[in-house]
Structures are given as C-alpha cells and as structure tokens.
C-alpha cells in the first residue's frame with residue numbers, strides 16, 4: 001500500500017488521543033490522507049491545528065462509535081469527500097476495571113458498547129464500499145488482554161477476546177474480496193487510557209478498598225504502577241507497527257507491540273493453564289482464604 005500513499009484514505013476511530021492520535025500523525029506524515037475521528041470538539045480542534053501547523057493531510061471529524069447516526073454521518077462524510085476508505089483503524093476503546101462480581105451490568109454493557117459493538121458498527125458502515133472496490137485493510141486494536149486476562153480486567157479482556165474472534169471471522173469472510181483484517185496487540189503503553197480507567201472505577205471505591213476482592217485490587221494497582229514506571233514503549237512505537245501492518249505486502253494476522261505482549265504470547269504458547277494460573281496467582285498475591 002505504501003507506493004501510492006497520497007491517494008490512500010485512512011479512517012481512524014478514537015484518533016484524538018493516545019495510540020490513535022500517534023498513528024494518525026505518523027500516517028499523515030507518511031503522506032496518507034487521514035480522517036481522524038473523535039468525540040471531543042476541543043481535542044479535535046487541537047489536532048486540526050497541529051495538522052495545519054505541520055502541513056499534514058489530516059482532518060478531524062466527529063464520531064462517537066456508540067452512536068449509529070454519528071458513525072453513519074462520519075463514514076458518509078469521508079466517502080463524499082474521497083469516494084473511498086482504503087484503511088479503517090478500529091482504535092477507540094476504554095477500560096472498565098473491576099472484579100467480575102463487582103462490575104455493574106450497565107458498565108459491562110458500556111464496556112462492550114464501545115470496545116466491541118462500536119467496532120462492528122464502524123466496520124459494517126465501511127465494508128460495503130470497501131468490498132465493492134475489492135481492496136482495503138482493517139486494523140483492529142486488540143491488546144495483550146485479547147489473549148491473557150489479569151484479575152480485575154475481566155470486562156476489558158472479554159471485549160478484546162471478542163475483538164480477536166471478530167477479526168478471525170472477518171479475515172476469512174473478507175479474503176475473497178482482497179481485504180485484510182489485522183489485529184494489533186499492544187501491551188502496556190502509557191496513554192490516557194489508564195487515568196480514564198481510574199475515573200471509571202470511581203463508583204467502585206468502597207468495593208476496591210474494603211470488598212472481598214480488596215487485596216487483589218491493591219496488588220493489581222501496585223503492579224500497574226510499577227509496569228507504568230517501567231513502560232518504555234511509546235504511542236509512536238505502536239504507530240510504527242501499525243504503519244508496518246498497513247504497508248506489508250502480505251500482512252500478518254497479528255502484530256504484537258511491547259516486550260510484555262511478546263513475553264505473554266510466548267508464555268501462553270509454552271505454559272499449561274495450571275502453570276500460567278500459578279504464575280498469575282504469584283504475581284497478584286492471590287492465596288486461598290480459610
């Protein structure tokens with residue numbers, strides 16, 4: 001896809017922050033025509049002025065992936081302006097942390113509405129024309145949580161496991177039409193996703209501090225802050241992997257990002273469930289209560 005970048009249109013969801021924003025900027029710097037979708041007017045304005053300052057072919061547009069009309073309007077606007085979408089990057093996502101028993105049903109639904117149904121909504125809106133053109137790439141932002149599940153991350157991890165299954169189905173279904181579906185699997189990268197998760201956990205503070213899973217929450221948060229402190233991979237590193245996935249003549253089904261994700265992938269292949277569970281219990285200080 002690299003040779004004719006100037007005529008290639010890319011649509012990224014959740015592109016006003018974090019990994020999506022880094023990818024939008026990098027791809028625009030490489031000459032792709034970028035449509036950076038986001039919810040926040042303020043963040044969109046900041047991104048537009050940055051693009052103007054750097055003279056990048058990048059334009060923001062309004063899109064809430066949880067809203068049918070918003071998705072339809074945004075996708076129609078791109079098709080009206082360019083007639084095509086060559087690459088869709090399903091990136092928008094957030095984390096509702098909480099033990100399975102603690103997390104309220106409405107938050108389970110919100111988790112899936114953004115991370116899973118949002119992805120289906122945007123993909124369905126883009127596919128008919130992409131399929132007609134018999135070419136395109138769809139990048140799905142999965143996670144290390146798409147194949148391993150730490151405690152207190154059940155909802156997020158379930159949504160990313162669902163993304164993995166969705167991408168597996170799409171890879172087969174879209175093969176006849178020359179469309180590649182590619183999973184991106186990052187480990188921990190410092191972005192706003194972590195503070196946002198802390199905010200979404202606010203209603204659960206009593207449970208986090210004094211509920212039956214308090215010890216697990218405490219260890220998880222301790223581990224998360226040390227992972228945060230040690231995290232070396234940047235959003236720009238992740239963006240470079242996404243560029244690679246877009247430009248590879250024969251892209252892989254999955255691209256892992258960060259050494260944590262690479263380690264987890266190997267551990268998953270080599271360890272039995274029993275050995276992996278033991279490792280998790282040790283890491284999270286999980287012991288049997290009498």
Ligand SMILES: NC(=O)c1ccc[n+]([C@@H]2O[C@H](COP(=O)([O-])OP(=O)(O)OC[C@H]3O[C@@H](n4cnc5c(N)ncnc54)[C@H](OP(=O)(O)O)[C@@H]3O)[C@@H](O)[C@H]2O)c1
Nearest residue numbers: 014017018019039064065092093143186188189191192193
């Ligand atoms: N950072 C990591 O360690 C990591 C690791 C593995 C996978 N990922 C995945 O990478 C993706 C991006 O995460 P990030 O770390 O870049 O997080 P981030 O900095 O918080 O950015 C997330 C973006 O998604 C947008 N978003 C959330 N809900 C949305 C909705 N309903 N409609 C449209 N946009 C919405 C946010 O927009 P607002 O600003 O309007 O909220 C924001 O622009 C997510 O899918 C995440 O699961 C991240």
